[in-house]
Amino acid sequence: MALALLGGCDQLGIDTPEKVAQRKGAEAKAIGAACRHAMRAIEDCYLLNPKADKSAVFEGWREMDEYMRENKIEGVAPVVPRAVPSKSAEAASQGDVASSEEQESLPDAPSAKK
Numbered sequence: 001m002a003l004a005l006l007g008g009c010d011q012l013g014i015d016t017p018e019k020v021a022q023r024k025g026a027e028a029k030a031i032g033a034a035c036r037h038a039m040r041a042i043e044d045c046y047l048l049n050p051k052a053d054k055s056a057v058f059e060g061w062r063e064m065d066e067y068m069r070e071n072k073i074e075g076v077a078p079v080v081p082r083a084v085p086s087k088s089a090e091a092a093s094q095g096d097v098a099s100s101e102e103q104e105s106l107p108d109a110p111s112a113k114k
Contacts, residue, residue: 028052032060036068039075
């Protein structure tokens with residue numbers, strides 16, 4: 001009886017863990033393929049999509065690279081460049097940024113006094 005109830009999950013639109021994993025893998029492959037088509041290096045693709053599964057991103061990037069080489073397709077430069085996170089934003093997210101008091105005491109920091 002429980003098996004019959006679980007079989008209805010697909011009809012109710014409830015995602016199973018397997019479906020979620022498949023969807024995330026497919027999305028990561030699509031991200032990698034799009035990065036390659038947009039002439040982005042794989043490292044840039046990883047940086048721009050930190051939550052995507054790196055192995056799936058690479059797989060998509062590699063497959064698109066092979067496809068483009070076989071069919072002599074040129075990449076398309078992105079029209080709207082995506083903002084790359086600054087190093088200070090990355091450091092802040094990792095907790096490596098000095099406090100504002102420490103930054104004010106640094107000799108290179110601009111002072112308000114003249």
